[in-house]
Structure formats: structure tokens, C-alpha cells
Amino acid sequence: MNRRALLGSLCAAVSVPTLSSCSNGITSLDNQGTSSGGGGSSKGGITIGTANFTENQILGYLYAAVLQNAGVKVKVRPNLGTREIVIPALRAGDIDLLPEYQGALLNYLAPKDTSAEPGAMQNALTLALPSDLQVLPYGIAADSDAFVVTRRTADKYGLSSLADLRKRNGELVIGAAPEVKKRQVGAVGLKEVYGIEFKEFKSLDSDGPLVKGALKKGNVDVANLFTTDTDIKTHNWVVLSDPLNLIPSQHIVPLISNRKADARVRKALARLGSVLTTDQLTELNSQVDNDKRDPEDVANAYARQHGLSKN
Numbered sequence: 001m002n003r004r005a006l007l008g009s010l011c012a013a014v015s016v017p018t019l020s021s022c023s024n025g026i027t028s029l030d031n032q033g034t035s036s037g038g039g040g041s042s043k044g045g046i047t048i049g050t051a052n053f054t055e056n057q058i059l060g061y062l063y064a065a066v067l068q069n070a071g072v073k074v075k076v077r078p079n080l081g082t083r084e085i086v087i088p089a090l091r092a093g094d095i096d097l098l099p100e101y102q103g104a105l106l107n108y109l110a111p112k113d114t115s116a117e118p119g120a121m122q123n124a125l126t127l128a129l130p131s132d133l134q135v136l137p138y139g140i141a142a143d144s145d146a147f148v149v150t151r152r153t154a155d156k157y158g159l160s161s162l163a164d165l166r167k168r169n170g171e172l173v174i175g176a177a178p179e180v181k182k183r184q185v186g187a188v189g190l191k192e193v194y195g196i197e198f199k200e201f202k203s204l205d206s207d208g209p210l211v212k213g214a215l216k217k218g219n220v221d222v223a224n225l226f227t228t229d230t231d232i233k234t235h236n237w238v239v240l241s242d243p244l245n246l247i248p249s250q251h252i253v254p255l256i257s258n259r260k261a262d263a264r265v266r267k268a269l270a271r272l273g274s275v276l277t278t279d280q281l282t283e284l285n286s287q288v289d290n291d292k293r294d295p296e297d298v299a300n301a302y303a304r305q306h307g308l309s310k311n
Contacts, residue, residue: 103248139273175220
């Protein structure tokens, strides 16, 4: 599957938003009005896809747990890849539901949109999405991109914010997932917003052992991680502040095909969103990454503990 071709076809499909997709946009858990494309049904079951990093897999299994508890037949297809792969798969009907992140999804669909507040971003997403997809209420939990350096690097170069990196243009190496090289919340935005130019971009993984290992060993100076990663605190790494607000709000939000978005699905996912907090999500990530537990087992245990599932 060619990622660039898929991305091109998606962008062509969403370049002109349809007004019908914003008629009753959902902006929070307190407002569960219907979005466009009502009349969906989960009767035939739902296939949940996830991206290729720990947290998204956990969220996928959490979605599965609460939907199964609501009587919906589910299948999880974890670790499918990046947004450039999973969203076209959603539109093609290979999967029906994805755990997403408000800011990253909006930047993918509408790179020039400047919405920052969660409610405004939810409405902007409703405008930007193709008419066959919709976002359900966003949850309490949030996870943002972070650009991180070791304490040693921070002290050596006097780094505390992204703006400070410009003082070292052409000297530092950044490590991140390959797609970050072409993303606004990545090398593109760092150059446009902050004027930062790196000596080298090393294509590694998404908040995984490769990029974190490279940061520990000094093979990269800056790493793109997620704010819910407990290794940041464990290793006393420094998250560079973002004074020019390059990185948007990233509340967790379900992205679903209209054909499956019935009341039963909406209610189950909204309940999860109203319970799961950022701190809890951080702890779940740690159980998988540090304690080496299975993502599905971690998700199911959380769902049982919080009354979201009886299984």
C-alpha cells in the first residue's frame, strides 16, 4: 500500500468541506447531538483499527471493552500504521472506528486551521472531515506531541523552549517517526514557526524504543515523544516549551464511519471518555511499556476496575 498515494486521495476528498457535515457538530461530552450521516447501525459489528504505538493500541482495546459491554460485536486490528494509512482504511471500510487526537487529526485534514480550544477544534473537525466520517464527543484525557532533550543537552546548549533550538541551527539531530519529517507538528512547523533547521532528521519510531534509545545514547539531540510517556519523568528529560503554540490541544476523540455510529456506540464511547483521565492513560502506557504487559489485558483490567465492563 503506497502511503503517499493514499494521502493524496484523502486530501483530494476533503479539500472542499461540505456544509452538511457541520450541521450539528458535537463539541463536548455534555452535548451529544447527532453529527452528519445519522442512521448508522452497529448491528453487524464494528472493526476497530489502531495506529502503530502503544497508547493507541490501548485505546483501541478500551473501545472494544466498552462496546462489547454494550452488546456490540467487535474486532480489533491493532498496529496498522500511521494516520496516512489508517484513515484511508477507515474510508474504504476495512475498519470502522479509530481512536484519534483532536489537534493532530485537524492538522492532517486542514493544516491551515488555527483552532486551538477543544470545542472550536471539534467544530473545525466536523467541517474538515469527509461526509462519510464523523467525530464523537471528545474525552477528558489528552496526549500531545512533545519535543524532548536530555537534561545534559538542555544544560549544555541552554535549551528550555523550542525557540531556543534556533540558536543551534544546523548543529542538532532530531529523531522521530518518518512521517514527522513532513508534518506541521514536526520538522515543517518547527521551521515555519520557529525557524529551526536541524543537522539531520533520523527516521526512527513513534515514541518507541528506537527513538528513546537514540536519545539515551546521544545519537539524537531532540526526540519527538508524547506527553503521556512516563519515561520523560523517569529519565529527567526536558520537554521544550512551545511559546508560539505550534502544538495544538490533543484530547482523545473517536473517529467513526457514519455507517456504524448508532446510539449504542455513542453512549458507550462517551461514557469511557468521561471516565478516562490523562493521568490514568499515562499509567496504562507505563504498564505496557515498562511492565511489559499486554495492551489488551491492561485495557480490559482498567475497564473492569472502573465499571465499564463486566468481562
